[in-house]
Amino acid sequence: MLSYPFMQNAYMAGTLIAIISGIMGVFVIARNMSFLTHTLSEIGFAGAAFGIFMGWQPLNGMLLFTTISSIGVGELGAKSSRRENSITAISALAIGLGILFLSLADSNASYATGILFGSVIGISRANVVQMVILSVSVLVVVMVIYRYLKFDSFDPVGAQVKGLWTRTLSVVFLVLLAFSVSVAAQIVGSLLIFILLTLPAAAAKYFAHTVGKMINVAVAFSLIGVWLGLYLSYVTNWPVSFFIAVIEVIFYFSALVYQRIRA
Amino acid sequence: MTESLLQLKHLSFAFPDKLVLKDLNYDLKRGEFLSIVGENGVGKTTLMRLILQELKPTSGTLRFIPNRQAVPVGYVPQFRNIDAEYPLSIQDFVGLNFAKIGVPWLTSKERQRVNKILAETKLFDIRRRPLGQASGGEKQKAYLAQSLLDKPSLLILDESTASLDPVAKTELLDLVKQINQEQQLTVIFVTHDIPLARHYADHYLFLTPGQYEAGNISELTNEKVGEMNDA
Ligand SMILES: Nc1ncnc2c1ncn2[C@@H]1O[C@H](COP(=O)(O)OP(=O)(O)OP(=O)(O)O)[C@@H](O)[C@H]1O
Ligand SMILES: [Mg+2]
DSSP: OTTSHHHHHHHHHHHHHHHHHHHHHHHHHHTTOHHHHHHHHHHHHHHHHHHHHHTSOHHHHHHHHHHHHHHHHHHHOSSOTTHHHHHHHHHHHHHHHHHHHHHHTTOOHHHHHHHHHOOSTTOOHHHHHHHHHHHHHHHHHHHHHHHHHHHHHHOHHHHHHHTOOHHHHHHHHHHHHHHHHHHHHHHHOTTTHHHHHHHHHHHHTTTOOSHHHHHHHHHHHHHHHHHHHHHHHHHHOOOHHHHHHHHHHHHHHHHHHHHHHHO | OOSEEEEEEEEEEEETTEEEEEEEEEEEETTOEEEEEOOTTSSHHHHHHHHTTSSOOSEEEEEESSOGGGSOEEEEOSOOOOOTTOOOBHHHHHHTTOOSSSOSSOOHHHHHHHHHHHHHTTOGGGTTSBGGGSOHHHHHHHHHHHHHTTOOSEEEEESTTTTSOHHHHHHHHHHHHHHHHHHOOEEEEEOSOHHHHHHHOSEEEEEETTEEEEEEGGGOOHHHHOSOSOO
């Protein structure tokens, strides 16, 4: 299987995606941003469709849309109760725009399904290189601001008292999230990207009690999901995102059951 | 104990629909243990938020000596959203306060400091327990431990002892008092518990709607404060 270049690319990209998602996911969960992550992926879909319409790489369209909107959401303020409804409205607009751009672009339908559901065969070596650059940038920034991010995500009251620049932090975090969503969507597809960015971390919470360990567990869960998903997809020819979704859901519910049994 | 740490001059604060503090003057000295009392809704927490610079005075000034940067503040707030599923261990929660640019993990020196403060707050034996599963009193101790971690010069306790049993209350305040005396930690203790205030504080600030009174703690009596709404 790994003698095919497209599978090599898929495994390389998948590994990166799993690592980034596991790390970012822990903060997404701590900051209660599952819903927002879902919306960002829909915005990513609109961006990718726009990219195709413009004749760019879909990833670039995605980066453009998700980054701009993540900064916009940061401006909406972290605690506004209006935020949830605004986000729903933005989602609706994003999906509408995505559909419009796709129908305006003279591309075939497989492009659209690729964006929405992800694909294994669509990943070129050039894609992988770009994804490596993006992922490494996300990782480096997370490393540098790790302690601030940890404090602000796991104890916003304490971080505020400490005088951390919490507003700036949340915008920086959203931009990192935009990058992660765009990278991850390449394999999993924008419909299911929030799975990798939420479920492994949500499950990890029940097995680990330090931020570092939660990250390890979440990365492990998403790596297993991606690697196994790619393999099963190769063997059965079914979509990879289906397998990833099922595997991560199993992890999540096992974690809940584990928690019940222990309590 | 004559050096000032924080000076409030003609400090007033109003929410859009409500005047909360009016022309407040107070000179908080380094190493002072000040108790702030007053009925519910009189503006105690608001005053703390002004000190933390979460709110800006409507008029008057609030000045740290020599400046805000030189006065690290620890704050144990009245409310904190830690639910039963909160995953971090007490140890990891306390260590969050080492927030600076640096290696992602805590250095051995930092871990030693965390362990020391856990021992002092009597949390060392339960340090691996998820904070979400700790009792109310244990949570309060963890908040205190976190705020003491980076050796603040000013510690603000906003009704931090209200949910504690008598023994835990004494334990917690004995510790605070000890650091107050040994290391000149300045303490602002917001409470409804007059006997407790009398036992630990040097001075009091008694807020009433639109007015206030300050003085030596021995002058603070139950009669003066009158019927307090809760204990
Ligand atoms: N964000 C806000 N907007 C408008 N009014 C507020 C706000 N926060 C507090 N208030 C009002 O300001 C007054 C002072 O509130 P504060 O929380 O400072 O009281 P407190 O003295 O700490 O009371 P308690 O003993 O109940 O903790 C109250 O009447 C409260 O309703
Ligand atoms: Mg209060």
